[in-house]
Amino acid sequence: MRKLENSELDRKSVEDFKEAQKTPITIILDDIRSLNNIGSVFRTADAFLIEKIFLCGITAVPPNKEIHKTALGATETVEWQYCETVLEAIEIARNDGAIIAAIEQVEGSKSLEDFEVEIGKKYALIFGNEVFGVSQEAVENSDFCIEIPQLGTKHSLNIAVSAGIVIWDLFAKIRIL
Template identity: 70%
Template structure:
């Protein structure tokens, strides 16, 4: 076994990325405080050809040195938009027939392993503040909620870890 060189990884150029067919997933980040979390979500979104990221509330926007540290250029590839109002973003996504799911622990949530994405459907995944999660106001207008099963003493995950888990799970379900 030999570790691959960067030149062997068949990386897309920014132009090629923008022309590529995207995975039918949109990410919505609401009131994310950590610039490193934001950058990490951009980087994960680049890896899985995510359509777009909405940055809402107090979530910082590129260009930003601290976001760039973890995004490593993904802010140049992944489409993004800032809108202060999470409710407006969710309502507009739903008007465009996009299924919007909060990633949160709520009554009647769907456990991630049981969630089956429908064919030819675009999904928006809402991730909330590191301390308070997705707001109740936003949860009320989502199509539903997906919960990551957790079995230990801590029943919360870092936002960038949660995003990575959910994006990977939906990506492989959509692609298969």
């Protein structure tokens, strides 16, 4: 086996990315404080052709040197919008036809492994603050909540890790349909 050179990876140009058919997923970041987490989510969104990212509340916005360190240019490809509140982002996504899913541990949540996507539907995924998680008001305004199964001693995962897991899972399920 030989490791491939970057030139052999056949990646899209910025223009090709913007013209490409997107995966019907929008991401809503609810008061994310870490610039590295924000950048990592942008990079994951680029990798899976995500439609858009909403940056809400205290979540920083590009251009930002610290976001760029982990985004590595994905802020130039992935569409994004700032909203003062998470409820504003939820309303915009819902008006665009998205089903709203908070990624949070709540009573009655759906386990990610059991979650089934619906053909032809758009999804808006809410990821929350590193300490407090998705806000209660966002949970209450979601159509349902998805929980990532965890078997260890910790109560949560890093938001960038959570985003990667959930986005990959939905991407894979959508591509099968």
